[in-house]
Amino acid sequence: MSATQSGSPLPDARIIGEQAAAWLERRERGGFTEEDNTAFEAWLAESAAHQTAYWRVRAAWERANRLSAFGPQSDVLRKTRAPEKSSAQLFRRVAAAMVAVVALGAGAAFYFSQSAPPADLTYATTVGGKKAIMLTDGSRIELNTDTILRLDGANRRKVWLDKGEAYFDIHHNASHPFVVIANGHRVTDLGTKFFIREDADRLEVALIEGRASLESVGKKSKPQILTPGHFAVATASLTSVTAKPVATLANDLSWRNGTLIFRGMTLADAASEFNRYNRKKLLVNDPKVARLKIDGTFPANNVEAFLDAVQSALKVRVEDRGSEAVISH
Amino acid sequence: MTTPQLEGWFVREVLPLEAALMQFLRQSWPNKSELDDLRQEVYVRVCEAARKEIPYPAKPFVFAVARNLLVDRVRREHVVSIETVSDLDALGVAVEEPGPDRNAMARQELRRLQAALDQLPPRARQAVLLRKIEGLSYREIAVRMGIGEDTVSEHLSKAMYALADTLYGDPLGGKS
Numbered sequence: 310m311s312a313t314q315s316g317s318p319l320p321d322a323r324i325i326g327e328q329a330a331a332w333l334e335r336r337e338r339g340g341f342t343e344e345d346n347t348a349f350e351a352w353l354a355e356s357a358a359h360q361t362a363y364w365r366v367r368a369a370w371e372r373a374n375r376l377s378a379f380g381p382q383s384d385v386l387r388k389t390r391a392p393e394k395s396s397a398q399l400f401r402r403v404a405a406a407m408v409a410v411v412a413l414g415a416g417a418a419f420y421f422s423q424s425a426p427p428a429d430l431t432y433a434t435t436v437g438g439k440k441a442i443m444l445t446d447g448s449r450i451e452l453n454t455d456t457i458l459r460l461d462g463a464n465r466r467k468v469w470l471d472k473g474e475a476y477f478d479i480h481h482n483a484s485h486p487f488v489v490i491a492n493g494h495r496v497t498d499l500g501t502k503f504f505i506r507e508d509a510d511r512l513e514v515a516l517i518e519g520r521a522s523l524e525s526v527g528k529k530s531k532p533q534i535l536t537p538g539h540f541a542v543a544t545a546s547l548t549s550v551t552a553k554p555v556a557t558l559a560n561d562l563s564w565r566n567g568t569l570i571f572r573g574m575t576l577a578d579a580a581s582e583f584n585r586y587n588r589k590k591l592l593v594n595d596p597k598v599a600r601l602k603i604d605g606t607f608p609a610n611n612v613e614a615f616l617d618a619v620q621s622a623l624k625v626r627v628e629d630r631g632s633e634a635v636i637s638h
Numbered sequence: 639m640t641t642p643q644l645e646g647w648f649v650r651e652v653l654p655l656e657a658a659l660m661q662f663l664r665q666s667w668p669n670k671s672e673l674d675d676l677r678q679e680v681y682v683r684v685c686e687a688a689r690k691e692i693p694y695p696a697k698p699f700v701f702a703v704a705r706n707l708l709v710d711r712v713r714r715e716h717v718v719s720i721e722t723v724s725d726l727d728a729l730g731v732a733v734e735e736p737g738p739d740r741n742a743m744a745r746q747e748l749r750r751l752q753a754a755l756d757q758l759p760p761r762a763r764q765a766v767l768l769r770k771i772e773g774l775s776y777r778e779i780a781v782r783m784g785i786g787e788d789t790v791s792e793h794l795s796k797a798m799y800a801l802a803d804t805l806y807g808d809p810l811g812g813k814s
Contacts (some may be wrong), residue, residue, distance in 0.1 A: 320678065322677065329799075330802070335791075337798075338787075356682075357686055360641075368802075373766065376751055376767070447755065
């Protein structure tokens, strides 16, 4: 359909939008003189299109002030995090480019104390806490519960995960790869996104999309290249790689929106997951009860809801002792 | 209605409708290169009306203005494609469509900001982050990025223009 030559054309929104952005930028820069201001006011008064275009760019720029929430000290991201799982599209984006690295490491601090540079930055969360860090290269790191992570002060493409679990959404730079060191192993990002978890004495790496390499620090072993679906478990002496469905690996990231997703998980494992996030500890002593399987999605910080659910679904008994709860039959 | 009041209303009530408005315009208007111009004209008409009296609620009013604008354009241009007419008839659907609720929008704000940032060219994004997160001056940003202050200006100005489009027109990152 070619009808635009008749009828008066509308003002060009792109040109006006760029002018509006240019004015906003000049004001942002500072040194805006009286003369500048007169010219600016005259431009604004020229048409309602100028005015609405200016309001629009200014409103967007002010919205971007919220980015300061990504600052290292802020918890705002945690409070306002969108539930990824509610959107198939977002879920795909998360799942699409994710390397999951799970590190279990009490000995972690030992490995890194010598190699850490003096100027690094330490970020930590308490039990049940979460924190997001935005790096200036556009990369984002989210810390899960009870986690310690150090960022190399000189080289901001290198971090040490001393404890806990973190999700990395890395702005890829082929000439300057992002490196995570955890529990005596080095994970090098060859793609874009990944997450890491540390527990006791091992490191787990799961990859959804992209590529990562995993190798031992200080050992002459061949780096393991991980591709989507790979789930690697590395201990001091051994690295094993298995394939898992990508959707299962994505469940392991549910903590990012404050939930735990269990699929056929034993009650013992589910309880120990909850114990990572809460001060109130769950004890499952009876081996028969411990082997019961559970499915479901639970708020990570709501032990009571979980206990209610297992009580009614699995017909088990819960004895609440305040700081701990014992599940038996 | 003073100008600041009008601006406040426009930012609060009208701009959040932009994604839905653009979707409607896309579906209704065959000439894709005119969509931004149409959007701009809708805003002009909406604000001119609102200066006299604030329409409440805003959403049906904005879409009624959009519909009337399209009807005007169709008449003026003398050429009416069949698709345009039928799409105009189907307009009621878009008006009834529930918008995202306010709380959900608030929760998703940071995610949207991030998605918008992801779409900026890397240097422009870096300049925005240094400005907004680290709160650096132009001079400091210039030093950090190894560029001149005028180049910082260019990056930020481009980013401002692009952020308005992605944050309001395309908050989910162009996949909708």
